[in-house]
Amino acid sequence: MSQFFIKRLLIAVPTLIAISIIIFTILALAPGDPLGEFASNPAITAEVRENIRKSLGLDQPAYIRYFKWFGSFIKGDMGYSFNSRSPVSQLLWQRLPTTFLVVGLAYIFGLLIAFPLGIISAIRRYSITDQIITTIAFLGFSIPPFFTGLLFIIIFSVQLRWLPFIFNSTLQVTDWQSFMAQVKQSIMPISVLALYHAAILMRFIRSAVLEELKQEYVTTALAKGLSKFAVIKNHVLRNALIPVVTLIALDIPTIFTGALVTEQVFRVPGIGALLIESIYRSDTPVVMAITFIYGILIVFFNLIADLVYAVLDPRVKY
Numbered sequence: 001m002s003q004f005f006i007k008r009l010l011i012a013v014p015t016l017i018a019i020s021i022i023i024f025t026i027l028a029l030a031p032g033d034p035l036g037e038f039a040s041n042p043a044i045t046a047e048v049r050e051n052i053r054k055s056l057g058l059d060q061p062a063y064i065r066y067f068k069w070f071g072s073f074i075k076g077d078m079g080y081s082f083n084s085r086s087p088v089s090q091l092l093w094q095r096l097p098t099t100f101l102v103v104g105l106a107y108i109f110g111l112l113i114a115f116p117l118g119i120i121s122a123i124r125r126y127s128i129t130d131q132i133i134t135t136i137a138f139l140g141f142s143i144p145p146f147f148t149g150l151l152f153i154i155i156f157s158v159q160l161r162w163l164p165f166i167f168n169s170t171l172q173v174t175d176w177q178s179f180m181a182q183v184k185q186s187i188m189p190i191s192v193l194a195l196y197h198a199a200i201l202m203r204f205i206r207s208a209v210l211e212e213l214k215q216e217y218v219t220t221a222l223a224k225g226l227s228k229f230a231v232i233k234n235h236v237l238r239n240a241l242i243p244v245v246t247l248i249a250l251d252i253p254t255i256f257t258g259a260l261v262t263e264q265v266f267r268v269p270g271i272g273a274l275l276i277e278s279i280y281r282s283d284t285p286v287v288m289a290i291t292f293i294y295g296i297l298i299v300f301f302n303l304i305a306d307l308v309y310a311v312l313d314p315r316v317k318y
Contacts, residue, residue, distance in 0.1 A: 008306065012299050019295040020073075024066045027284050069288065079285035081278075088289045091274060096256075098169065099270035102263075103255045106190045110197030111248075117198075118205025119232070125210065133202065140199025145192050149265035152188045163188055169269040189266045193259050197251070204247055208240035215239075242309055249305035253297035 060068075072079060078088035121133040157165035164185045173179050212218065213236060221231045260272040267273075271290060278286035 005303075005307070008303050012303065015299055016296060017070075019299075020070055020292055021066070023288055023291050023295070024062075024069065027288055028062045028065075030282075069285075073289070073292065078289040081286050082283045083278075083281050088285050091286060092271065092289065095269060095271045095274050098167075098268060099272070100255065102186060102189050102268055102270060103193060103259050105186075106193030106259075107197055107251065107255055109190065109194040110201060113194065113198040114201035114205055118202040119209055119237075121202065122206045122209035122213065123228075123232070134206070137199045137202040137206075140195045141203065144261070145196050145259070146261045146265050148195065149188070149192045149262055152192060153265075156188060165266065167266050167268040169267075189259070189262050189268055192262055192265075201244070201247065204244055205240070208243050209236060212236045212240045245305050245308050249301040250298065252301050253294055256293065256297055 069079060076089070078092075080087055081091060084091070117133050117137075121130045121137075124130050152163075153165040156163045162184075165188070167185050167189065168181075171178060171182055171185070173182050209232075218231055218236060221235060222228065256271060259268075259270070260276060262268070263270045263272040264276060275287065275290050277283075278290075
């Protein structure tokens with residue numbers, strides 16, 4: 001197992017370097033000028049703009065900027081935002097708590113909903129229960145989150161006036177009243193994301209469990225007198241979770257990057273909203289940091305998924 005882990009790490013390093021080169025190249029060739037907002041300001045002369053460009057290192061060749069950026073990133077320095085002139089790491093740390101609150105809780109709730117409903121749907125295949133669960137999963141997967149968010153706003157904010165439709169980023173939890181206000185403003189974005197993740201996971205879990213229920217070892221275990229619950233809990237789930245683990249491993253990094261569309265709909269000041277704002281403003285250091293961290297998380301959690309495979313199924317060999 002240790003040799004497998006070392007081999008995967010050796011593969012991960014050049015993979016991450018390739019990802020960083022691709023990200024940097026795409027953003028370097030992308031249209032847009034971070035100093036474009038100064039072009040229409042008559043108070044800023046061409047000489048001043050050129051000095052600002054030199055201070056940001058934009059006058060240097062692309063390959064030199066890449067090596068400087070990658071070397072600084074390895075040391076933990078993500079650079080400075082072109083627009084706010086604040087450290088990129090500071091901007092990320094300011095947004096992370098909100099992102100973890102909304103996206104993290106939504107994913108946890110999605111898992112708690114998807115696993116029991118997906119298993120029940122597979123066990124009661126073609127029943128009314130299965131049809132209802134499958135229909136709900138199909139609707140949740142087909143309807144985009146921004147449309148679900150707008151429906152929630154119309155129903156619960158405009159019509160019923162139960163919940164606020166704009167996330168108040170300045171709210172500080174100091175007492176029970178402010179805590180309830182935080183809960184109310186988090187219900188809709190968390191619910192939208194939880195339903196979407198649950199719908200995706202339910203379909204995979206149902207398919208994986210159905211595939212395992214057809215296997216001969218299930219028939220043998222039932223013939224030996226084991227209860228159906230014991231067979232599913234001790235045998236079916238372990239094998240059915242293997243493809244599901246891959247899906248979860250690919251989804252977990254989205255908890256860091258946030259929900260781009262949902263954060264825009266509900267004005268949630270998370271990492272996703274920061275990424276969209278930075279793209280609009282051509283704030284390259286922020287965009288590079290977020291996308292590269294996302295790539296790192298994808299590679300890391302894929303490695304974790306490979307290690308979990310052997311725990312779930314001893315037949316998997318390193």
